Amino acid sequence: MNLTILGCYAATPRTFTNPTAQIVEIKNQLFLIDCGEGTQVQLRKNKIKFSKINRIFISHLHGDHFFGLIGLISTFMLLNRTTDLHIYGPKGIKEIIILQLKLANSWTNYKLIFHELESTESTLIYQDDKVVVKTLPLKHRIYTNGFLFEEKSAPRTLNIAAVQHHNIEKCYYQNIKNGKDITLDTGEVLDNKTLSFDPPKPMRYAFCSDTAYNEALIPLLENVDVLYHEATFLESEAALAAKTMHSTAKQAAAIALKAKVQHLILGHYSTRYKNTTLFAQEAMEVFPDVLLAEDGKSFEF
Amino acid sequence: MNLTILGCYAATPRTFTNPTAQIVEIKNQLFLIDCGEGTQVQLRKNKIKFSKINRIFISHLHGDHFFGLIGLISTFMLLNRTTDLHIYGPKGIKEIIILQLKLANSWTNYKLIFHELESTESTLIYQDDKVVVKTLPLKHRIYTNGFLFEEKSAPRTLNIAAVQHHNIEKCYYQNIKNGKDITLDTGEVLDNKTLSFDPPKPMRYAFCSDTAYNEALIPLLENVDVLYHEATFLESEAALAAKTMHSTAKQAAAIALKAKVQHLILGHYSTRYKNTTLFAQEAMEVFPDVLLAEDGKSFEF
Numbered sequence: 001m002n003l004t005i006l007g008c009y010a011a012t013p014r015t016f017t018n019p020t021a022q023i024v025e026i027k028n029q030l031f032l033i034d035c036g037e038g039t040q041v042q043l044r045k046n047k048i049k050f051s052k053i054n055r056i057f058i059s060h061l062h063g064d065h066f067f068g069l070i071g072l073i074s075t076f077m078l079l080n081r082t083t084d085l086h087i088y089g090p091k092g093i094k095e096i097i098i099l100q101l102k103l104a105n106s107w108t109n110y111k112l113i114f115h116e117l118e119s120t121e122s123t124l125i126y127q128d129d130k131v132v133v134k135t136l137p138l139k140h141r142i143y144t145n146g147f148l149f150e151e152k153s154a155p156r157t158l159n160i161a162a163v164q165h166h167n168i169e170k171c172y173y174q175n176i177k178n179g180k181d182i183t184l185d186t187g188e189v190l191d192n193k194t195l196s197f198d199p200p201k202p203m204r205y206a207f208c209s210d211t212a213y214n215e216a217l218i219p220l221l222e223n224v225d226v227l228y229h230e231a232t233f234l235e236s237e238a239a240l241a242a243k244t245m246h247s248t249a250k251q252a253a254a255i256a257l258k259a260k261v262q263h264l265i266l267g268h269y270s271t272r273y274k275n276t277t278l279f280a281q282e283a284m285e286v287f288p289d290v291l292l293a294e295d296g297k298s299f300e301f
Numbered sequence: 302m303n304l305t306i307l308g309c310y311a312a313t314p315r316t317f318t319n320p321t322a323q324i325v326e327i328k329n330q331l332f333l334i335d336c337g338e339g340t341q342v343q344l345r346k347n348k349i350k351f352s353k354i355n356r357i358f359i360s361h362l363h364g365d366h367f368f369g370l371i372g373l374i375s376t377f378m379l380l381n382r383t384t385d386l387h388i389y390g391p392k393g394i395k396e397i398i399i400l401q402l403k404l405a406n407s408w409t410n411y412k413l414i415f416h417e418l419e420s421t422e423s424t425l426i427y428q429d430d431k432v433v434v435k436t437l438p439l440k441h442r443i444y445t446n447g448f449l450f451e452e453k454s455a456p457r458t459l460n461i462a463a464v465q466h467h468n469i470e471k472c473y474y475q476n477i478k479n480g481k482d483i484t485l486d487t488g489e490v491l492d493n494k495t496l497s498f499d500p501p502k503p504m505r506y507a508f509c510s511d512t513a514y515n516e517a518l519i520p521l522l523e524n525v526d527v528l529y530h531e532a533t534f535l536e537s538e539a540a541l542a543a544k545t546m547h548s549t550a551k552q553a554a555a556i557a558l559k560a561k562v563q564h565l566i567l568g569h570y571s572t573r574y575k576n577t578t579l580f581a582q583e584a585m586e587v588f589p590d591v592l593l594a595e596d597g598k599s600f601e602f
Contacts, residue, residue, distance in 0.1 A: 012376040015345050037372040038339055044316050061404045063375040067368075071338040074364045075313040092404040099400060103362045103393040105443050142406050 001026050001151070001203045001301045003226070006042035008267035008293035010210075010232050010246075011064055013038050018295050019064035020268060022228070023048055024149055024205055027130045032056045033147060033207050039068035040075050046296060050079055055126065057133070058089030059209060060144035066093070070100050077108050084111040088125055088133075090143045091116040117145055122220050127152075136220055138211035140245045146209065148220065151202035162195050203301055206261075209268045212242065213251040221259035226301055228293065229255055230268035231279050237270075249279040253286035263301070267293030302327050302452070302504045302602045304527070307343035309568035309594035311511075311533050311547075312365055314339050319596050320365035321569060323529070324349055325450055325506055328431045333357045334448060334508050340369035341376050347597060351380060356427065358434070359390030360510060361445035367394070371401050378409050385412040389426055389434075391444045392417040418446055423521050428453075437521055439512035441546045447510065449521065452503035463496050504602055507562075510569045513543065514552040522560035527602055529594065530556055531569035532580050538571075550580040554587035564602070568594030 002025040007018025019036025023046075030052045032039075043050060058066045066089070076085060085108075087093065094114040101107055115125060117135060120143075126133040129152065136146035155177035163176065172182055182190045206221050209230035221227055232246035241248050247255075249266055256264035264287055266279050273279075276292050283290045291299065303326040308319025320337025324347075331353045333340075344351060359367045367390070377386060386409075388394065395415040402408055416426060418436060421444075427434040430453065437447030456478035464477065473483055483491045507522050510531035522528055533547035542549050548556075550567055557565035565588055567580050574580075577593050584591040592600065 011379050013339070013342050013372070015342060037369065038314070038342065041314050041316060041339065061401075062407070063372055063401075063405060067372045067375075068338065071314070071364055071368045074368075078312050090404075096397075096400055096404065099397055100362075100364075103391075103397065103443075104364060106363070142404075 001149075001205060001226075003205065003228075003265075003299040003301070004046055004048065005267065005293045005295060005297050005299075006039055006046060007036050007295050008269065009064075009295070010268050010270050012271065013064075014271060016295075017271065018042055019067075020059075020209060021068065022207070023053075024207075026149060026151060026203070026205075029128075029131060030054075031133070031149065034059055034065040034209070035067075035069040035072055036064045037067040037071075040072045042295070043072075050076065051081065051083070053085075054083060055086045056088070057147050058087065058093060059138070059146060059207070060140060060142055061090055061092060061096075062142065062210070065210075069093075070097055073097060073101075073108065073112065074104075074106065076110065077106065081108075081110045084113055086113045086115060086126075088115045088117060090145070091118050118143075122148075136206060136208060136217060138208060138217075139214040140210045140212065144210060146211065146217075147207045148224070149205045149207075151204070153202050154199040156192070156196035156199050159195050159197055166190060166195070168195070205301070208255075210246055212245040213247050213255070215255075215258070217255060218259045221255065221261060223260055223262075225262045226265060226299070227256055227259065227261040227263070228265045228267060231266040231283065232268050232270050234273070234278055234282055249282040250286055253283035253290065256283075256290075257287045263289045263291060265291045265293050265299065302450075302506060302527075304506065304529075304566075304600040304602070305347055305349065306568065306594045306596060306598050306600075307340055307347060308337050308596050309570065310365075310596070311569050311571050313572065314365075315572060317596075318572065319343055320368075321360075321510060322369065323508070324354075325508075327450060327452060327504070327506075330429075330432060331355075332434070332450065335360055335366040335510075336368075336370040336373055337365045338368040338372075341373045343596070344373075351377065352382065352384070354386075355384060356387045357389070358448050359388065359394060360439070360447060360508070361441060361443055362391055362393060362397075363443065363511070366511075370394075371398055374398060374402075374409065374413065375405075375407065377411065378407065382409075382411045385414055387414045387416060387427075389416040390418060391446070392419050419444075423449075437507060437509060437518060439509060439518075440515040441511045441513065445511060447512065447518075448508045449525070450506045450508075452505070454503050455500040457493070457497040457500050460495070460497050467491060467496075469496070506602070509556075511547055513546040514548050514556070516556075516559070518556060519560045522556065522562060524561055524563075526563045527566060527600070528557055528560065528562040528564070529566045529568060532567040532584065533569050533571045535574070535579055535583055550583040551587055554584035554591065557584075557591075558588045564590045564592060566592045566594050566600065
């Protein structure tokens, strides 16, 4: 699983910082989460192939999370895209995009498929044979979702030496990978565990931005490998965080600790702070494994 | 009069080029023309004060001319703007902006005043004591206007030596500046021209993008000091220009020649061309005074 931060700052795009957008790559599939203004340029700078993006997840309809979407949709058009594009986002997103395409008299030559979200419960919104995506209801000034990306369990790995030792024919290999026991011609039953190894543990990545401190998230985030949690403010601005329904670095760390996640990545920094290391310092007083998002930075898990 | 090009490329924003946006400064007033994605970052890079922008003119509702507008409006909000903001653009622009503010539940704390345009005749859309702005109806795939910025005539300049020679009292100075003749106590009438000089010639700047070759523009552009005319293509792609209702460099030059303008600035280059000097070469075969727009370039007239 690979995470590339295209933008991780709150509010307005600036000369050297970008609003929220990130690419999660899971088993060779690319998912774009949020799409602030300038995301398409950030995709170019980070050499991410536009044609590999087929699903875009928008957390909420504040500009720093989606003003780049209409431009990206238009650019896909100019690049002669023909593959379907799926967009997951709050109800209303379709109306905004369609109105702009209509007034520009520019319809996409590919299928644009909207999956509008309204539920305030965690909901499965996408799955294929490798990945499951669920919403994470967040607490913000408007309807907002985070997203949980879960790898599906891979098949078990064949224990080649054991299989050959028992002269098991190849036609049974798939059954073994699927966890089945094997009955030999002698009538002896071989336990699957003696013929195969556990598959690699499926990774889980949770994206939570924007949100006030919200303990209701904890059971949904339990044991995730990587939690990206917004930290718009430091504790010195806790009152402002509460008022604007954002989190402080310390609050993000408290969620990470209580949900027993492996790694915490902080982002969505207010542009008032010159030095993002203060966010790590504050969070590490609560939770040890803190990483800082930075535009253009990639994380491999 | 000063012109700063924030972006002068067609279609999609890229790592080093930006879609259309420019700032015209006339007698200390700033006017923003078009607002492609990333315009607010270009304003920052070019150190243009956001608070000095009070009027924005949008030529048409193709994305490379206005996808940056909603972001700029939002940023004005975050910067605690209180001054009115006037937006001139095609009918529909208000609906797009208001819908996005509504869904974000983020209303501006300043007045947002839309002047929606529908006329296909050149129309006076703004004037104050120093400047007049008129539309220039363009020929494109959707309803599109260029804009003509005209300085108003300044008062005549006092010929101090002549005025003092005739012992004319100060209370008459304003009349002289306004072009009136003066009758002395002796009954002698002094012709205004002997007491004042012609004011500096008022400048006129015409912005024409996007448009097919359109001779109907010529009378509207006659003798303007500076014409910015789109040149999306070179003559080698004339068929494509006709199909997409854009102009070639040669066609832009033909309009400049026939309208007897002083200077022609080319821009809105298709991103297919690596070398913009080809545009100047082609245009200069028809019209001598050709300048090339470039992102971040300023022109002083």
